[in-house]
Amino acid sequence: MDLRLKGLKVAVTGGTRGIGNAIVHLLADEGCDIATCGRAPERIDAVARDVAAAGVRFHGETVQGRDGDAMRQWVRNSIKALGGLDIFVASLSAGGGSDEERYWYRNFEIDLMSAVRGVEEALPTLRQSQNPSILILGTMAASETFVAPMAYNAIKAALITWSKQLSQQLAPEGIRVNCLSPGPTMFKGSNWEMIRVARSRIYDNAVRQQPTRRMGTAEEIAKAAVFLASPAASWCNGAHLLVDGGYSKRVSF
Amino acid sequence: MSVERIKPTDFTLTPAAPAPRPNFDNEMIPKHRYVSADYMRLEWERMWTKVWLLGCREEDIANPGDYLVTTIGKEEIILVRQKDMSVRGFYNVCLHRGNRIMVGEGNATSFKCQYHFWEYGIDGEFENIPDLETFPQGAPPCKGLREVKCDTWNSFVWFNMDPDACSLQEYLDPLQQHLEPYHFDRMVKVSDMTVEWDCNWKTSVDAFNESYHVQGIHPELLYFIEDKDVQIDCYGRHNRYLVPFSTISHRVEETTEIPHLIKHAMKEAGMNPADFDGRVTEVRKALQDFKRKHGPEMGLDYSDLNDDQLTDDYHYNIFPNLTLNTHADDLMLFRQRPHPTDPNKMFFDIFIFKLLKKDEPRPKKPRHEQFRHGEKSLGLVLDQDAYNLPGVQAGMNSDSFDGLWIGDQELRIRHFHHVLASYVGS
Numbered sequence: 001m002d003l004r005l006k007g008l009k010v011a012v013t014g015g016t017r018g019i020g021n022a023i024v025h026l027l028a029d030e031g032c033d034i035a036t037c038g039r040a041p042e043r044i045d046a047v048a049r050d051v052a053a054a055g056v057r058f059h060g061e062t063v064q065g066r067d068g069d070a071m072r073q074w075v076r077n078s079i080k081a082l083g084g085l086d087i088f089v090a091s092l093s094a095g096g097g098s099d100e101e102r103y104w105y106r107n108f109e110i111d112l113m114s115a116v117r118g119v120e121e122a123l124p125t126l127r128q129s130q131n132p133s134i135l136i137l138g139t140m141a142a143s144e145t146f147v148a149p150m151a152y153n154a155i156k157a158a159l160i161t162w163s164k165q166l167s168q169q170l171a172p173e174g175i176r177v178n179c180l181s182p183g184p185t186m187f188k189g190s191n192w193e194m195i196r197v198a199r200s201r202i203y204d205n206a207v208r209q210q211p212t213r214r215m216g217t218a219e220e221i222a223k224a225a226v227f228l229a230s231p232a233a234s235w236c237n238g239a240h241l242l243v244d245g246g247y248s249k250r251v252s253f
Numbered sequence: 254m255s256v257e258r259i260k261p262t263d264f265t266l267t268p269a270a271p272a273p274r275p276n277f278d279n280e281m282i283p284k285h286r287y288v289s290a291d292y293m294r295l296e297w298e299r300m301w302t303k304v305w306l307l308g309c310r311e312e313d314i315a316n317p318g319d320y321l322v323t324t325i326g327k328e329e330i331i332l333v334r335q336k337d338m339s340v341r342g343f344y345n346v347c348l349h350r351g352n353r354i355m356v357g358e359g360n361a362t363s364f365k366c367q368y369h370f371w372e373y374g375i376d377g378e379f380e381n382i383p384d385l386e387t388f389p390q391g392a393p394p395c396k397g398l399r400e401v402k403c404d405t406w407n408s409f410v411w412f413n414m415d416p417d418a419c420s421l422q423e424y425l426d427p428l429q430q431h432l433e434p435y436h437f438d439r440m441v442k443v444s445d446m447t448v449e450w451d452c453n454w455k456t457s458v459d460a461f462n463e464s465y466h467v468q469g470i471h472p473e474l475l476y477f478i479e480d481k482d483v484q485i486d487c488y489g490r491h492n493r494y495l496v497p498f499s500t501i502s503h504r505v506e507e508t509t510e511i512p513h514l515i516k517h518a519m520k521e522a523g524m525n526p527a528d529f530d531g532r533v534t535e536v537r538k539a540l541q542d543f544k545r546k547h548g549p550e551m552g553l554d555y556s557d558l559n560d561d562q563l564t565d566d567y568h569y570n571i572f573p574n575l576t577l578n579t580h581a582d583d584l585m586l587f588r589q590r591p592h593p594t595d596p597n598k599m600f601f602d603i604f605i606f607k608l609l610k611k612d613e614p615r616p617k618k619p620r621h622e623q624f625r626h627g628e629k630s631l632g633l634v635l636d637q638d639a640y641n642l643p644g645v646q647a648g649m650n651s652d653s654f655d656g657l658w659i660g661d662q663e664l665r666i667r668h669f670h671h672v673l674a675s676y677v678g679s
Contacts, residue, residue: 017509039532040507064530095510100520102527189506197505198476198512 003230006031008131009057009082010229011075013065013118014092016043018187019137022222023089025050030226032087033057035078037071039064057082065092065110068117075121086129087229088122090115090159091137095191098150107155115159119166126175134170135229136163138181140244147202156181160240167238176237178228183244186215211246220245256482256497257538258561265559266434267567268427269495272486277667281656283679286670287453287649292677293596297326300573300676301414305424307575307588308332308403308410310442310604312618313358314340318375321358323412324600327593330401331355331364332410333375340405342412343377343398354398358621364398373397408438428491428571434557435579440606443616447602447623448631450639452646454574454589454599455673459657460638460645461568461576461587462665464496468504470637475502476512478566487668490572494665498580499564500537507533518564521582523547537564544581552611555581570665572672582608597646601639603631 010027014020015036028034028051037060038044044060051058059081063070079085094110097103115136126132140146142157160179167177184206186192192215196203207213224243227233242248259269286292308323309332320333322345329345331354347354347366354366354373363380365372372381377398385392402413404421406429411421422429450457460466467480474480479497481504486493499518501507511519515536516526524543531539541560548555548563555563558581569577578585584606592598609615622629626643630636648654659667 066530093509097510097516097527100525100527102525106527189508191508191510193506194476194508194510194512198473198514200473 001232003030003227003232004131005226005230007033008086008129008231009033009035009084010087010089011035011078011082011085011118011122012089012091013037013071013114015089016040016047016060018190019182019185019218019221019225020089020091021047022187022218023091023225026219026222026226027087027229028054028056030230031056033082035059035074035082037061037063037074037092065094065114066106068109068113071114071117072121075118079122079125084129085122085125086131087133087135088119088126089135089137089225089229090118093137093139093156094152096147096150096152098148103151104155107151111152111155112159112162116162123170123175127173131231132173132175133229133231133233134163134166134175134177135225136160136177136179137225138163138179138240140181140183140242140248142181143242144248144250147206164238164240171237176233178233178236178238179240180221180225180228181240181242181244182216182221183242183247184210184215185218185221187218190218209247214245216243216245256479256500258484258495258497259559263559265562266557267431267559267562269559269561271484272488275487275664275668275671277664277671279659281658282667282670284649284654284656286673286677287455287646288596290594290596293591293594295677296591296673299678300673301326301591303413303415303418303676304573305404305411305413305418305421307571308342308412311340311405311408311410311438312442314410316360318360318362319358320355320361320364320375322355324590326591328414329353330412330414331398332403332412333361335376340403340410341377342401342403343373344401346399347371348393348395348398349382407433407435408440424490425571427488428569431493431567432569432577432579434562435581435584436554436557437584437606439554440584440608441615442604443607443619444603444605445619445621446629446631447600447621448629448639449623449625450599450601451597451626451643452599453596453649454591455669456642456646456649457587457589457599457601457638458570458574458576458669459663459666460642462492462494462570462669463663464494465660465662466641467502470641471634473514474634475505476508477501477514477518479503481662483662485664487665490672491570492665492668493567493569495561496566496568497537497561497564498566499540501533509533511536519543523551540564552613553582553608570669572669597650603635 010032015024016038033056041062059078061074063074092114094106138160139156141153163179309321313321314334317336331343331345349371352368354364363372370383374380379397464480467474480502484495499515511526519526522544541563544563563581567579574589576587586604588602590600
């Protein structure tokens with residue numbers, strides 16, 4: 001199947017690590033020009049090297065996701081550097097945290113508002129694309145009770161709801177909006193890698209509920225993500241795809 | 254990834270620069286030092302009875318007449334506050350028939366043996382010998398209880414059974430300069446426990462003198478401390494290492510989420526991890542800056558400590574048997590004591606002291622608890638050590654084991670044995 005991604009221009013928030021990084025790699029392999037942002041300059045450099053090997057254009061910047069102006073500026077810079085934009089992927093997340101009110105503000109700014117701001121900045125350019133699409137990364141933890149009641153789970157739920165309504169608004173313009181919610185995912189440097197060592201009971205509990213007794217890999221999430229974002233998924237719009245290896249037990253009628 | 258440490262020009266009272274590296278050989282450390290009853294006897298004759306030993310805390314015997322009985326090997330020593338507020342120590346042995354006189358701790362106006370009521374003043378001198386006229390030879394020719402050398406330093410009471418011993422100050426040198434900036438006298442005791450462990454006392458000392466075992470025994474600490482880029486310094490009898498805390502080991506990958514132990518350290522200092530936008534490897538320095546800035550308003554005086562001391566573990570071994578995890582806000586002091594007769598057994602004392610915030614109510618003095626290994630949790634990290642040690646001791650007793658094969662990360666163990674051998678012989 002041809003995903004028809006070759007030559008498209010994609011901006012991915014949080015593409016220096018984990019799932020975002022796997023998405024960047026797959027898109028570059030498919031021939032997309034890539035823009036991404038993250039906190040660590042050395043990771044941006046590493047992505048630049050990897051992407052260069054695929055022979056596509058790259059723009060990377062260090063951005064603190066809480067900084068709204070910086071996030072908007074990165075989108076503008078990316079559009080300029082790539083000479084347009086076809087696909088926007090919001091993958092940036094602050095991760096979990098509980099017992100502090102301030103986590104609500106943290107997840108609000110970094111998980112929710114970085115996506116909202118990025119999409120707002122991207123929209124005028126997406127409207128000019130022949131194959132525009134937006135992909136929002138949610139989490140299985142928004143629709144399934146998971147670890148603890150916390151801001152991360154609930155703010156991600158807001159993100160999922162917003163992405164659905166955005167899809168209705170933008171569909172007449174030919175811009176598809178989809179959402180992908182990964183289950184627990186393991187990769188080098190993942191929070192789960194830390195939790196497996198540092199809080200093994202939480203890890204064991206999560207893996208026990210996974211029918212295959214393992215967590216997903218970033219590549220397994222990325223493959224579904226890249227399909228949803230690609231022109232090959234032309235009839236997928238407003239979809240919320242759980243990619244969790246069967247972790248969630250509810251029946252999604 | 255190397256850890257950033259304070260620069261030579263930065264403020265510090267505790268010496269922070271690396272000490273010259275001692276030039277030891279790489280010989281195997283013979284195992285008989287851990288398992289042999291003969292070596293244990295030599296340790297007693299040549300070392301335990303010659304070195305300065307920690308007896309108690311000054312606050313344990315705050316008022317005249319307050320006493321505490323401390324045990325080392327076969328000996329018991331009564332440490333007692335005098336009327337002039339000095340501290341003296343006496344063997345807890347009645348000169349009549351050898352009975353133990355005092356038990357535990359308390360306040361006394363005299364020390365009275367319950368066997369025949371021989372009575373001594375808190376200065377150790379005979380006060381009353383019932384029916385003295387029935388002793389044709391009179392009272393023993395000495396003035397009273399046999400005394401041991403006693404002195405105090407940095408809120409602790411020390412004793413030495415060797416009448417010819419050097420002074421405590423000379424013995425501790427140069428650690429006064431290292432440890433006085435922590436002002437242990439401003440801390441209060443919050444935990445006081447003794448656990449009986451099935452291992453030699455040195456097996457326990459060793460376990461705290463290297464961080465090489467962290468990956469095996471304390472894997473969760475890989476997300477709280479740097480376990481390999483550790484500065485090791487040896488000084489005369491004593492040694493230390495400086496372990497960066499509130500950071501991650503170079504053995505693991507940096508995560509986006511701050512590991513929970515680091516979050517805990519931030520919250521303890523009043524720093525909200527949810528508002529920290531830096532990377533995990535940037536927390537340590539930020540936490541140092543935060544504590545420096547906000548310590549005074551919380552009533553915490555860190556003015557004599559350098560920046561690294563605000564987060565890190567300055568970890569000392571005071572020869573032979575004291576392990577000090579010194580931190581800006583607490584001191585975890587471990588004392589390893591030998592069993593009187595069995596080289597495969599020991600007593601592990603845990604004393605935890607905490608720096609109080611301004612207006613923080615002084616907690617009630619903890620009761621001393623004593624129990625066998627496994628009867629009670631010591632907290633995750635110490636439990637991990639405790640569950641491992643009997644296996645180490647058992648393995649050392651095997652005919653297949655010849656001795657300890659020590660690497661550079663275990664330099665403190667080699668230094669400790671160098672000092673041990675200088676007292677006891679090899």
